[in-house]
Amino acid sequence: xxxxxxxxxxxxxxxxxxxTLRCSPKSGHDTVSxxxxxxxxxxxxxxxxxxxxxxxxxNFPDRFSGHQFPNYSSELNVNALLLGDSALYLCASSYxxxxxxxxxxxxxxxxxx
Amino acid sequence: xxxxxxPDIHITVSEGASLELxxxxxxxxxxxxxxxxxxxxxGLQLLLKYxxxxxxxxxxxxxEAEFKRSQSSFNxxxxxxxxxxxxxxxCAVGGxxxxxxxxxTLTVKx
Numbered sequence: 001x002x003x004x005x006x007x008x009x010x011x012x013x014x015x016x017x018x019x020t021l022r023c024s025p026k027s028g029h030d031t032v033s034x035x036x037x038x039x040x041x042x043x044x045x046x047x048x049x050x051x052x053x054x055x056x057x058x059n060f061p062d063r064f065s066g067h068q069f070p071n072y073s074s075e076l077n078v079n080a081l082l083l084g085d086s087a088l089y090l091c092a093s094s095y096x097x098x099x100x101x102x103x104x105x106x107x108x109x110x111x112x113x
Numbered sequence: 114x115x116x117x118x119x120p121d122i123h124i125t126v127s128e129g130a131s132l133e134l135x136x137x138x139x140x141x142x143x144x145x146x147x148x149x150x151x152x153x154x155x156g157l158q159l160l161l162k163y164x165x166x167x168x169x170x171x172x173x174x175x176x177e178a179e180f181k182r183s184q185s186s187f188n189x190x191x192x193x194x195x196x197x198x199x200x201x202x203x204c205a206v207g208g209x210x211x212x213x214x215x216x217x218t219l220t221v222k223x
Contacts, residue, residue, distance in 0.1 A: 004156070033210075041158070042117075042203050042213030058212045090156055101147055102211075104156035 004029075006091050012111045013081050019110060021076040025093030032074040033102060034066060035090040043090055048072035049074050050096070062064045078110075086112045115140045115206050119214035126194050127222045129173045134189040134217050146187040147205040148178055151216070152182030159201065163187065174198070 005024040013019050025032050031050045035043035037099075045058035049068035068074045076086055088109050093100035126132050138144055145164055149157040161172025168169045168180040179180045187204060201220045205211040 035213075040215070042205075042215045045210050045212070048210065058210065092157075101159045101162045104149075104158070106154070106156040 004091055004093050004103050006089075006105035008108060010109045010111075011108070012030060012113060015081055015112055017081050018077065018079045019081060020106045021078075021089050021091075021110070023074045023076070023091030023093075023105060025091075027073050029093035029095050029103065030072050031094045031096060032068060032072065033094075034074070034076045035092065036060070036067070037088040037090055037107070039087070046076070053063045081112045083112050086110060090098050114219075115144075115205050115212045117212055117214035118147070119202075119204055119217050121217045123218045123220070124223060125168040125220040128140050129193050132191045132194045132219070134202050134204075134219070135183050136187045136189065136214060139185065140206050142161075144187075144196050145208045145211075146178075146180060147211065148172065148176070148187075148189045149203045149205060149213075150174075151201045151203065152214060155202075156170050160189070160202075176220070194219075194221055196223065 003026050007022045031049040034046040040105040046060050047057040048055050048064045052068045063079045065077045088107040091105045094102045118137045147162045148160040151157045160176050160182045161170050163170045163180045170178050176191050201218050203215045203216045204215050
């Protein structure tokens with residue numbers, strides 16, 4: 001039974017570019033949340049998708065957007081990249097929005113140069 | 114607003130010794146509380162969670178945590194640490210839209 005799968009695992013982008021990160025939730029899960037983890041810090045909530053809609057959002061600018069597909073997979077898009085966007089981006093999935101704890105992927109390490 | 118404080122940035126214990134990692138939270142209602150572990154280059158793995166009921170919660174890998182409402186704490190414990198427990202540990206509060214602490218790095222001495 002596959003857990004949460006994220007791709008790519010690493011990537012390097014230039015300031016001002018746009019990036020798309022992808023996440024496939026654990027089998028049986030229908031809710032996807034995205035987190036940003038800067039070096040030396042805990043994860044920070046970006047947003048959550050359920051039933052193909054953004055349900056909750058953290059304190060992130062509109063440059064961060066997302067999408068959820070009918071198969072529950074999700075994308076995180078970041079426009080106009082800044083150096084400060086360099087971080088590990090984690091995807092977490094769960095069944096409904098039960099808050100019972102999430103299954104996390106291994107993350108995508110984004111470096112902005 | 115909900116928040117989590119992990120007072121210890123780094124803890125070193127000897128293998129076989131007991132462990133306690135501290136977590137203090139701020140939350141407006143009865144909290145959902147979690148402990149996660151993160152190995153280098155990996156995602157987070159859920160160790161245990163508290164929603165209600167018994168304030169002593171058992172988790173995986175021999176970990177347990179105790180919820181103390183009067184102290185707004187949810188400390189993680191393990192009676193005997195193994196070298197493989199070396200990792201970063203995160204306490205979190207809330208359900209969806211969880212707020213995480215900044216983590217405690219555990220080093221295990223042989």
